[in-house]
Amino acid sequence: SVRQALATQAGHGEPQQQVLVQGWVRSVRAQKEVLFLHINDGTSLQNLQIVADPNMESRDLSFGSSVEVKGTLVKSLHKKQSVELKAGDIRVVGPCDTLAFPFKPKERPSVDYVRQFPHFRCRTNAFSSLLRIRSEATAAIHSYFKDNDYVHIHTPIITSNDCEGAGELFQLEPTSKVNESGENPNFFNVSTFLTVSGQLHLEVMTGAFTKVFTFGPTFRAENSQSRRHLAEFYMVEAEIAFTESLQDIMQVMEDLFKVVTTNILSKCPEDVELFHKYVSPGQKDRLDQMLKNKFVIMPYTEAIEVLKKAADALTFKPEWGCDLQTEHERHLVKHCGGVPVFVVDYPFDLKPFYMRDNGESPQQTVAAVDLLVPGIGELFGGSLREDRLSVLQTRLDRLGLTDAYQWYLELRQFGSVPHGGFGMGFERYLQCILGVDNIKDVIPFPRFSHSCLL
Ligand code: 4AD
Numbered sequence: 003s004v005r006q007a008l009a010t011q012a013g014h015g016e017p018q019q020q021v022l023v024q025g026w027v028r029s030v031r032a033q034k035e036v037l038f039l040h041i042n043d044g045t046s047l048q049n050l051q052i053v054a055d056p057n058m059e060s061r062d063l064s065f066g067s068s069v070e071v072k073g074t075l076v077k078s079l080h081k082k083q084s085v086e087l088k089a090g091d092i093r094v095v096g097p098c099d100t101l102a103f104p105f106k107p108k109e110r111p112s113v114d115y116v117r118q119f120p121h122f123r124c125r126t127n128a129f130s131s132l133l134r135i136r137s138e139a140t141a142a143i144h145s146y147f148k149d150n151d152y153v154h155i156h157t158p159i160i161t162s163n164d165c166e167g168a169g170e171l172f173q174l175e176p177t178s179k180v181n182e183s184g185e186n187p188n189f190f191n192v193s194t195f196l197t198v199s200g201q202l203h204l205e206v207m208t209g210a211f212t213k214v215f216t217f218g219p220t221f222r223a224e225n226s227q228s229r230r231h232l233a234e235f236y237m238v239e240a241e242i243a244f245t246e247s248l249q250d251i252m253q254v255m256e257d258l259f260k261v262v263t264t265n266i267l268s269k270c271p272e273d274v275e276l277f278h279k280y281v282s283p284g285q286k287d288r289l290d291q292m293l294k295n296k297f298v299i300m301p302y303t304e305a306i307e308v309l310k311k312a313a314d315a316l317t318f319k320p321e322w323g324c325d326l327q328t329e330h331e332r333h334l335v336k337h338c339g340g341v342p343v344f345v346v347d348y349p350f351d352l353k354p355f356y357m358r359d360n361g362e363s364p365q366q367t368v369a370a371v372d373l374l375v376p377g378i379g380e381l382f383g384g385s386l387r388e389d390r391l392s393v394l395q396t397r398l399d400r401l402g403l404t405d406a407y408q409w410y411l412e413l414r415q416f417g418s419v420p421h422g423g424f425g426m427g428f429e430r431y432l433q434c435i436l437g438v439d440n441i442k443d444v445i446p447f448p449r450f451s452h453s454c455l456l
Pocket residue numbers: 165166198199200201222224230231232233235237239240380381382383384385423424425426427428429430
């Protein structure tokens with residue numbers, strides 16, 4: 003690969019290696035005596051320089067074409083790279099009509115322009131860096147959990163429950179509405195949906211495993227055209243048994259964020275640098291600020307007080323009981339000096355049925371936590387779960403959900419343990435560490451309301 007070739011110490015006593023490199027042409031420069039090509043194969047942000055005989059030039063050997071080059075790796079005289087490939091043979095595998103191709107050599111097109119070509123987006127430097135970082139981040143998240151004794155659970159994508167109860171579900175139906183006997187079959191005999199969270203299935207697993215996690219696609223029919231919502235996104239979720247403390251859950255959230263981020267910074271420094279230098283100048287310092295400081299913890303009630311003091315500058319006036327708006331989240335993070343802030347103990351009425359009641363009055367709260375981060379707002383959502391059978395029974399009765407959640411109640415009947423967990427939006431995480439403004443630019447194929455390209 004190009005990455006391996008670039009890592010070769012050519013001319014340092016090693017015999018001249020005969021190699022084959024396959025990739026796409028990023029630039030062609032023909033001089034009288036020599037032909038320079040730059041080749042990229044997705045393994046590195048850097049291109050491999052090819053030096054060839056000018057008579058190897060051909061009409062098909064143009065920007066965007068795919069090629070196979072055989073030759074030897076030699077020490078480069080250029081300061082930019084230590085090694086280059088002296089071509090013995092160049093074969094154009096797939097020519098590219100450069101004039102019709104949406105991208106041009108040496109141009110840095112805007113993200114809005116690039117987004118119009120989901121089938122060619124990976125040909126740009128920034129997006130190919132993003133995809134490498136995304137891949138490393140995925141691996142780093144799996145390592146984090148593995149190193150800390152979590153078991154990975156594949157929670158289902160098709161489900162018959164509505165975990166968050168927020169009504170933003172995609173319902174599933176077979177395309178054949180009528181079967182051979184002319185009946186209208188309900189394939190599963192129950193209404194089914196694409197999952198909005200794997201949490202309830204992870205809770206099942208806390209009946210036998212002390213620590214579990216899942217990391218998969220999640221679907222929400224949100225009509226918002228915002229910079230931080232997708233209809234299909236990836237969520238990292240963890241569930242921890244034998245805990246009665248929200249502090250423990252927050253500790254894992256903070257640790258996951260810091261360990262995974264540090265890991266990514268060391269695994270793909272060049273790709274990250276592209277974002278920190280060119281896409282979001284100043285992001286490196288903002289990220290350092292997040293990594294070196296202990297995250298702040300602030301009860302919801304206090305957050306409302308802080309917001310009330312700034313009410314003049316806010317469009318949505320803060321009141322105890324209101325959900326935090328994006329502008330509120332931004333203000334709170336700013337108030338904390340750009341350090342991520344855990345807002346804890348939210349009003350009972352704002353949160354889903356499964357959260358543990360703190361038993362406070364007159365302002366009833368639940369043991370919920372959201373982590374707010376600079377530039378994004380909410381990155382994680384988590385809570386302790388209501389594990390007391392009678393409390394949960396009363397709540398489900400009131401909501402008319404007792405039948406549907408019989409199995410969930412039974413979990414509290416047979417060897418139940420206090421437990422809690424969280425979910426982190428993977429795309430928002432990438433936005434947060436890289437400083438990417440729009441969530442559509444951190445996922446290979448974005449799906450959102452009124453758009454499902456490819
Ligand atoms: O806060 P949420 O809704 O929490 C849950 O679903 C819990 N059941 C998770 C758990 O405790 N196991 O979602 C978790 C995170 C949010 O904080 C946000 O980062 C992300 O998922 N998220 C989205 N990301 C992109 N597009 C959307 N439409 C998102 N909705 C939520």
